[in-house]
Amino acid sequence: MNWVATYTLLGKEVTRWRKVWMQTVLAPVVTALLYLLVFGHVLEGRVEVFPGVKYTAFLIPGLLMMAVIQNAFANTSSSLIQSKVMGSIVFILLPPFSALEMFLAYVGAAVLRGLAVGVGVFLLAYFYVEVPVENIFVVIAFAILGSYVMASLGLIAGMWAEKFDQIAAFQSFLIVPLTFLSGVFYSIKSLPPFWYEISKANPFFYMIDGFRYGFFGQSDQSILLSLAVMTSAAGALTVICVSMLKSGYKLRDS
Amino acid sequence: MKSSDDGSLAISLRGVSKNYGDLQALKDVSFDIHKGEFFGLLGPNGAGKSTLISAIAGLLKVNGGSISILGSDVEKDYRQARMNLGVVPQEIVMDPFFTVRETLVFQSGYFGIRNNDQWINELLDQLGLSDKADSNMRKLSGGMKRRVLIAQALVHKPQVLVLDEPTAGVDVELRQSMWRFVRRLHNEGHTIVLTTHYLEEAEELCDRIAIIDKGQLLALETKEDLLARGLGSKLLVRATHPIETIPLEYQDRVARLEGNEVELTIRRDSDSVMEILDRLRAASISIDYVSVLSDSLEDVFVRMTGAQQGGQS
Numbered sequence: 001m002n003w004v005a006t007y008t009l010l011g012k013e014v015t016r017w018r019k020v021w022m023q024t025v026l027a028p029v030v031t032a033l034l035y036l037l038v039f040g041h042v043l044e045g046r047v048e049v050f051p052g053v054k055y056t057a058f059l060i061p062g063l064l065m066m067a068v069i070q071n072a073f074a075n076t077s078s079s080l081i082q083s084k085v086m087g088s089i090v091f092i093l094l095p096p097f098s099a100l101e102m103f104l105a106y107v108g109a110a111v112l113r114g115l116a117v118g119v120g121v122f123l124l125a126y127f128y129v130e131v132p133v134e135n136i137f138v139v140i141a142f143a144i145l146g147s148y149v150m151a152s153l154g155l156i157a158g159m160w161a162e163k164f165d166q167i168a169a170f171q172s173f174l175i176v177p178l179t180f181l182s183g184v185f186y187s188i189k190s191l192p193p194f195w196y197e198i199s200k201a202n203p204f205f206y207m208i209d210g211f212r213y214g215f216f217g218q219s220d221q222s223i224l225l226s227l228a229v230m231t232s233a234a235g236a237l238t239v240i241c242v243s244m245l246k247s248g249y250k251l252r253d254s
Numbered sequence: 255m256k257s258s259d260d261g262s263l264a265i266s267l268r269g270v271s272k273n274y275g276d277l278q279a280l281k282d283v284s285f286d287i288h289k290g291e292f293f294g295l296l297g298p299n300g301a302g303k304s305t306l307i308s309a310i311a312g313l314l315k316v317n318g319g320s321i322s323i324l325g326s327d328v329e330k331d332y333r334q335a336r337m338n339l340g341v342v343p344q345e346i347v348m349d350p351f352f353t354v355r356e357t358l359v360f361q362s363g364y365f366g367i368r369n370n371d372q373w374i375n376e377l378l379d380q381l382g383l384s385d386k387a388d389s390n391m392r393k394l395s396g397g398m399k400r401r402v403l404i405a406q407a408l409v410h411k412p413q414v415l416v417l418d419e420p421t422a423g424v425d426v427e428l429r430q431s432m433w434r435f436v437r438r439l440h441n442e443g444h445t446i447v448l449t450t451h452y453l454e455e456a457e458e459l460c461d462r463i464a465i466i467d468k469g470q471l472l473a474l475e476t477k478e479d480l481l482a483r484g485l486g487s488k489l490l491v492r493a494t495h496p497i498e499t500i501p502l503e504y505q506d507r508v509a510r511l512e513g514n515e516v517e518l519t520i521r522r523d524s525d526s527v528m529e530i531l532d533r534l535r536a537a538s539i540s541i542d543y544v545s546v547l548s549d550s551l552e553d554v555f556v557r558m559t560g561a562q563q564g565g566q567s
Contacts, residue, residue, distance in 0.1 A: 002333075008363025016351050087347035091406065093313055095332035097363035140339055252314055 004102040006253055009092070013109030017075055024071070024113060029120035032067040036060065039185060050187070051217050061212040062184035064121045065146055069207060072114035072147035073154040073175055077167050080158025084251075086164040088203075095250060099245035103238070107151040114147030131215055138214030138223065143232040146207040152237035159250050164214050178204045188220050203233055260327065264289045264414045264445035265310060270319035272305055272469075279305045280316070287447060287462075289324075289413075292440050294460035294477075295449045296555060297495065302469040303449045304344055306545060311341045312448075323414055337365060340407035342448075344418040346399045351377045354378070354402055355387045358409050365410035372382040380435055397428040404432070406438075416447045422428050433459065441516040453555055465555060488519045490532060491528060492543040493558045504530065516548070 015026040050058060083089040109204035125131070133139060148160065157170045182204035188196055199205055200221070210226030212217035219226070245251070265287040272280040277303050287293045291510065297303045308314045310321055312328045312335065320327060326334040349357060355374065362370035378384045381401040386394060391402065400420065407415060421429045437459070440446050450456055456463055457477060464474040472479060491497075493514045500508055500516065508516040517529065531541060 002366045002369055004366045005364050008360055011354075012360045012361070016349075019351050083349070086350075087343070087345050088349045090313065090341075090343055090347060091361060094311055094336060094339075094362070095361070096366075097364065099335075142525075186559040206385070243362065248315060252312070 001098070002096070002101060002113070003097065004165035005097055006105050008252075009097070009105035010108045013075070013129060014112055015104060017109070017113045023077070023117050027122055028067045028071050028117045029124060032115045032117075032121045033124055033128075034073060035063050036040065036128060050216055053216055054129060054248045055122035057131050058212075058216075059185065060122070060125045060129065060131045061215045062208050064118050064125070065208050065211045066123050066179050066184050067119040067144070068114040068143055069146045069150040069204070070175065070179065071117045072078045073150040073171070075110035076151045076154030077158040077161070077170070078117065078154075079106065079109075080155065080169050081161050081164060084158070084162070084163065099242045102245050103155070103241050106155055107148060107241075110151030110154060111147040113143060118143055118147075122145070125164045131217055133216045139211065141213075142207060142214060142225070142230065143165070144229075145234055146211065148234050149203075149207070149230065149237060152234070152241050153189075153243050156237075156244065159244055162250070178202055178224060183220065184208055204227060206230055261540070262288055263322075263325060264291065265308075265447065266322045266565060267319045268304075268311060270306070270321060271317050272273045272302075272309060272314065273317050279469050280309065281467070282319070283471050284319075284467070285471060285474050286465060287445060289445055290440075291442055292446045292459055293448065294456035294463040295447060295466065296430060296453065296456055297449075297466040301467045304468060307341065307447075308451065309414055310416065311339060312336060321505055329544045337410065338413050339487075340410070340412035340415045342403050342415070342417045342420050344422065346392075346403065348399055348402065348498070350390070350392045353388050354383055354394070356407075357391060358405055361406045361409045367410055370409065371409065374405075376407065376414055377408055380429065380438075397424055397548050400424055400428070401432070404434075404435070413443075414445045414447070418449050419451060420448070421452060422449065446518060469479045488547040489520045489530060490545040490547055491516050491518070491531070491539070491541055494540040497539055498533055499537060504533070507535055520546075 021133055028250050036056065036059055043055050070191055083092065101156065122131075137180070155176075157189045161170065182197065183199065188199040188205060188209075191199060206226040206229040209219045209221050210223055210230060213226070214221045267286070267459050268284050270280050270283045271278070276395055283302075283306065294301050295306065305314070306510050309316050310323070312332055316330075320329075322328065322331075323335040324338040326332075326338060327339065328335045337359075352360070355378075358374045358377065362368070362374065376383075378387050378555070381404060383398065383405065386425075387396060391399065394402065402419075404420065415436075420432065424432065433455070443497045448456065448460060460477055460508060462474065463480055465472045465480075488509055493516075495504060497511060497516050500511070500518075504518055507518045507520070509519050520527065520530065527544075527546065531544065535541060
């Protein structure tokens with residue numbers, strides 16, 4: 001394991017998103033806050049999802065996690081597709097990186113971006129409504145697991161895609177629907193039985209539900225089940241990503 | 255071709271093949287490049303030069319054969335092979351987020367090198383980039399970006415440097431300063447592999463030259479052997495009077511006949527210049543001046559690749 005190389009690539013990827021922080025951090029924070037203001041204003045007092053929890057407070061963990069995971073996905077996918085289209089991927093392919101080193105660097109930088117966005121959303125939302133934090137370790141664990149899983153998916157999308165619109169399609173037709181239907185704005189227990197069962201098959205649901213447990217100490221599903229689903233997904237995606245990087249899938253076969 | 259790797263080989267290719275569907279981009283290519291050589295790789299567009307370089311650099315996986323750099327296999331021992339190799343890509347590519355210095359610091363780190371400022375400063379100085387060190391890559395001219403690519407290829411001090419058409423679209427001044435720098439690297443013991451469209455560059459710089467076309471190795475010889483391959487030269491004869499007739503046996507050798515000058519194609523390995531001149535004199539041509547015009551590398555190249563095309567069409 002070449003830690004200097006891994007750390008350098010991670011640093012380069014972090015520098016990349018830091019240099020355009022308005023687009024990569026501030027914009028998603030503002031978007032999440034707009035959701036909060038609009039939905040909070042419309043639904044506050046009309047919906048009570050968890051007993052004793054205001055709707056706006058309920059909304060914050062969902063919106064926060066949505067921002068975290070969407071940006072983690074965007075970081076790896078956009079970095080890879082940009083460097084593939086522009087040809088600068090050659091600077092990563094020529095040095096002696098192992099597949100695992102590349103994976104850890106790309107995913108690590110994306111997790112950090114996801115967390116930066118998450119902290120931004122939390123701090124600003126806190127001015128709007130006070131949100132309890134029942135278990136900070138659960139909050140942090142699910143934020144990291146969620147962004148890790150989505151960064152890995154972004155890496156797969158970035159390797160697979162040959163054009164920017166393929167990434168956009170991946171986001172629009174897979175990531176956004178699965179996120180919106182994962183219980184960001186509602187508890188899946190409020191759904192009709194059929195859609196409740198369907199929602200339980202949505203892996204994104206476990207990210208949101210476990211994360212929300214960290215804030216309120218209550219959730220739709222067992223926290224252990226959510227943790228098991230997330231760690232399994234993270235493990236499986238790690239194996240898939242490292243195998244793809246090792247084979248040079250759509251990177252070294254052109 | 256049998257390998258003779260006694261530690262003297264910079265690059266060794268054995269039976270390298272690469273297919274893209276039905277297209278065979280490389281067909282069983284085998285040759286060696288020795289340490290310290292200035293080696294030219296020539297071929298027309300689409301000949302397979304860049305494919306070959308990509309295979310050497312590990313940028314693509316070959317369908318057959320093996321490649322090693324300073325004895326390290328590019329797949330099995332890819333870490334050491336890549337440490338030994340610097341590649342200047344053909345296309346001008348860059349990461350638009352960073353300055354020149356950031357680009358070089360990152361590139362050093364990718365090779366596991368920290369605190370490389372001294373060498374980076376030397377590279378910037380040698381390549382005339384010192385005053386652009388803190389400029390964003392986007393703001394550099396094409397020539398400057400090309401220099402940064404060279405610096406990136408050298409940032410880990412590789413023993414073998416591959417330059418894939420480094421002077422394409424580069425102005426004369428930059429081209430000359432670039433070659434001065436590359437010559438210096440060569441004199442310091444680096445192995446240089448060059449592909450270029452400017453054949454005069456290869457003729458001027460390279461010790462040995464490989465010519466490939468349609469993915470096959472057509473020739474691999476020293477520059478001198480290639481030029482004196484018997485592929486031909488021209489004999490220029492100027493007479494004191496206009497030349498009207500050429501002896502029958504040389505009529506199919508006439509490359510040019512204008513007034514009192516004639517150019518005959520001759521074969522170095524089989525023709526005797528003195529005998530030709532005697533025959534011309536016997537045909538009442540009064541010779542005033544004689545010159546043998548050597549083939550340029552371009553003549554050799556065009557003839558070889560042209561013959562290949564003709565032979566396969």
